[in-house]
Amino acid sequence: MAEMAPLLITPETRPKLREIFEKELSFVNLDLCLTCGMCASGCPASGIDGLDPRKFLRLIMFGADEKILSSQWIWVCTLCDRCRYVCPMNINIARMVYRIRGMVPKEKRPPNLQRSCELQKKTNSTGIPNEDFVWVVNDVLEEARQEPGWEDLKAPIDKKGAEYYLNQNAKEPTVEPEEMVHLWKILHVVGIDWTYSSKWWDGANYCLFTGDPEDWEYTLRKQVETIEELGCKYYINTE
């Protein structure tokens, strides 16, 4: 990295990010950093955009808030938490990155990611109508039943009182619907009583990554309501 102008740290420099992590999210342990470099040595995003987890923490400590907020690195970081896994001070960098993402104005966030979340808040992350999901499931099911031995394969939707509630990542019904059949067959052989629902059925949730906890909470609450309505005992998804 080229030598840069000195960073001026006067009593008037009041770093905002640092204050947030010290006062509101003190459990992230920002202040405890020993700058040992374990995080940076184990992070696949180290070096990308000239940053790494340790430099990220340092910039926060010295109040270089703007540099962080405008950096693409906070979106390159996958919040995978491998840094914290070994961090001797248990510093929760992923949580800080998440919080900073939420401070970036929506219009400045990666557009496709934000769009996936917006769609999810309406119906699902791909935006296909719920009816299409129901239609695709039934269509694929019909075809699957043609296979000898699988005539009684099931893919129930909105079955009240089913023991298991399953949600489906929207990728399958939209891009590779035949993939759904594999799981149906497994559930069929095991013989459990399960159901999809016709709303809030998408197992993906990109609102987990955009930085707005209220969006994440909203979409999750919708799912919870749906399951509670159906009265299922177990909630499973495809992972």
Place this chain on the structure above:
Amino acid sequence: MGAGSVLVVGGGIAGVQAALDLAAGGFYVHLLERGPAIGGVMAQLDKTFPTNDCSMCILSPKLVEVGRDLNINLLTLSEILEVSGEPGNFKVRIRKNPRYVDESKCIACGQCAEKCPKKVPNEFDRGLSQRKAIYLLYPQAVPLKYAIDPRHCIWLKKPGRCGFCAKVCPAGAINFEDQPQELELEVGAIILAPGFETYDPTPLENFGYRRLPYVMTAHEFERLLSASGPTRGELIRLSDGRIPRKIAWIQCVGSRDINRAKVPYCSSVCCMYALKQALIAKEHIKGPFEAAIFYMDMRTMGKGFEAYLERARREGVRLLRSRVHTILPAEEGLLLHYVDEKGNLKDESFDMVVLSVGLKPHPTLPSLSQVLSAPQDEFGFLETRLLENRPGVFVCGVGAGPKDIPETVVEASAAAARVENLLAEARHTETREKTYPPERFVFPEAPRIGVFICHCGINIASVVDVEAVTTFARELPDVVYAGHNLFTCAQDTINRIVATIKERQLNRVVIAACTPRTHEPLFQETLRAAGLNPFLFEMANIRDQDSWVHPDDPERATQKAKELVLMAVNRVRLKRPVPLATIKVRRAALVVGGGLSGMQAALSLANQGFEVALVEKSQELGGFARRLFREVYGKPLKVLAEELAAKVASHPRIDVRLGVTISNVEGSVGNFRTTLSDGNVIEHGVVIIATGARPYLPQGRFAFGYGEDKRVKTLLEIDELLERKDPLLKELRQAVFIQCVGSRNEEHPYCSRVCCTHTMEQIIKLKEINPELEIFVLYRDIRTFGKKEILYQKARELGAVFIRYTPERMPQVETKEGLKVLVFDEILKRDLVFEPNLLILANGIVPDAASRELAQFYKCATTSEGFMLEAHLKLRPVDFATEGVFMAGLCHYPKFAEESLSQALAAAARAATVLAKEDLPAESLVAQVDPRRCTACGQCVALCPYHAPSLEEVRPFGLVSVINPSLCKGCGNCAAACRCGAIQVKNLEEEPVLAAVEGSFGRIWY
């Protein structure tokens, strides 16, 4: 009954030192050890820092001393069941677990282990090798007795199944019927020295321990380096036998980790042992070798440590301030992925990785704590307050928290001092003394020599024809008796030798056996028991120097044995009885220096019942401690110093002399005569030097604006502000600390040890007063070792930001237009500029120039920096090489008040080992001058390391060399150098030496 006895729990170096000091101080000691032998972890170590001494070589003499001390009752394989009573009168119930080998019979020949079919992992080698179910913990074990491990013994599990050991034991020592015994002891006090275990890194799977070959712990590596280890000291990878040409050390494994290891403290010793292992590994490996240490802070804060670090650097040990997330497998080795000093990600492969594992409380601590009602601290160590855990129960060593060997030894002696204070009145009430019959006057007799030849089991007899050697010896002139024994050191043989000496009227004895290093004292005692002067004795080492080196050539080995015996016979014939020398002790002490250490040392000795003179050059007691603003044992240090001063001033046995210095010293241990500047003379048997040190005054390159800008202050000046709660502190908005001001540079090439921790203490106080204050600390390595790490963590929690600088790129301070501090941040690779309201220089501690002069008075040495030089950095940390002179406090090295107090107590305990006696044993085989031949050339005076000779006027000879027998150690330096042959060491004159040389050619000297 009981108040004159002490129970010491734990047979590591801490327990051993405490036991030896107490026994020498006049107390009877029960030394309890859970294992079959004493020695602890120190016995497992290869070399020790910073002297690179062989650990076993320096420890072994102490262990042997414990084994032989009449006033130390060694209880191995033992544990405490119950403790009741109060200080001065404890009752302790103990279980002694069965050894299944009769200690009084076992001669440690090793035949049992050879035949034992059951192999089990050898814990002494950390499982890297195997031992048998009947075993000796390690070759130099004390007691040197085998033990059966009941968890593995085939017979004990199924009687009748094996029993080979019992069949082959020549001494009939195996006892499968051995049962646990319960004993009850009455003791006045208890010292706990339970030791530690090293951190097991298995759960930190990212380091690959037990997952990847070539990853091992430093504890295992220590065994791999050791000559008694699994490879006899050959440094290879155990899995494939290849030589590791590139080794990495990973620091802080199981230390300073609040996440997964859950060990928040620093283990204090790992940085130093990693440097040591890197250096020693380099010595072991011939050809190319590379060592790299991955660390966070290099903590070399002890005496001689910084120089050791520099030495490692010079010898090419790479120090990488970078930690590694995960150790990865690579082809034929391991791959480390790390961020280098330039900030780039780097891949580097190594042949081996050593994990520098931390120290943890020993797993037996919870139960020990429960049995003794001895509270543990938040980390599981035993709580202490100036070594006391609860009344009458004291703790020393790593059982109280991580520390290195010198600190452990200091604490052990200090714990002994606390016990001696408590039980002073019972001194010598329960100790025993060995008594001997009066010495037979043999002078007029013709020589009557007895030769006793040892088989040493099969050690000697399997190679050397012992019968032939005996016959040979019997025919030598003046030999009136020659015989051979299976084990000469066995108690029944000893008894027979005594009887033989008496029956045959022997007046000279030769024992041809093992080494005098371990056995000479035992055989000399045998002579005394038979009424013979112990110097009418010679040993021929036909084991270490013969049978062990020539196992394949028995014939010539036998011939050599005969020659060795002949040498000894030739020589012993010429030997004369030498009276055992003693020194009468003046049982009073002089303490020089009235600071914290001096006061504590004086008080401890006075409370032990000795007269003490305390000399202080200023007009006030208390010293430096009055100026520091910190808490010690829950009290402001200043208050503590004042309380001590009051006690010292009013103590009937302490004679305080203020405003005086030392102007002359005469005499030696037991009898010093010190003249004060006011002309008064003090007579004393020992002296404790506690003259302190001075704070460094920032100047030159290290001024950082000090003296130019009032906002630049030293740590001590901040103490003053904090002490008086100066309103200025509330107005501050930004403060910057600069560490290592006057430490770790060319001028003062050592770490001042206390500044980092004191900085943390100040940060915490500043933040208490002014929570909005922003604090930045510019440092090189933060050295808050041990539990002090918690203060560092606390300082960070409170928001202090730590920025590392390197000596190549020092922080710049600008005072012309307002106060500005510039530092280069090594992580962002960017300059930072601060505009603080306060710049605090963490200034170091420098020696007092007066110390050197004082040391010379007592013929003591100082280090090149000007601190007092101890007799041995590791095992004699408060003794000077000159006997009877001890040290404590800052004159020895920068240290914390707590450490000064401990060291003062340790010095008191060491001093008490002299003062407790009426007479001191002295070296008997001293050098003596024939004044008729002396030309007063002064060579002996220049050469003697003990300052024993001096040139004096002696009538009628004029100026000649006079050797003070109480200073002489009999080393023979002077005798060898004396060009006129005027100096001879008793019994080592020219003739006996020539006689021995003749013997080596097979010629009789008669």
Place this chain on the structure above:
Amino acid sequence: MFYAVLEGLRRFKIPHSFKFVSIITLYARWIREGRLKVDPSWNKEGLKVTVQDPCKLVRQGLGDQVAEDLRFVIKAVVGEENFVDVYPNMSNNYCCGGGGGSIQAGFREKRMRFGRYKFEQVAKTGADIVVTPCHNCHTQLIDLGTYYKGKFKAVHLWNLITKALVR
């Protein structure tokens, strides 16, 4: 997204009467209980199979236990001898680079650079198949394979289970 539910229920304290479980845990339980019968003999060619431990499911979610279950299931369906593990793995696994919304976020080059360790790690096993029990991982591993010209194929676990299914 498994973690969105697991952590969301915790963080937002959403009351619920169901239990949230991982399908991996269930696969393993069903195989152990004999409810799901599988036979690895379909893998006649001895295809080597490795696995991608999803960060959110393992490290941040259910820990090594679910990673053990995952391996148990894979071994049961492809044959124990055909499973080759990655190093490091389970809770200390490398993130593949497909999480955190990065697939939607654009900057493909950076995402590929992020994934270089994962690619090398999988390629080093020599496996023909990498099981990706997470949708983001699945997409990322396919992309990495294409970008770095890998020989492996990324598949969902259910593909392998149905291959081994015994009725």
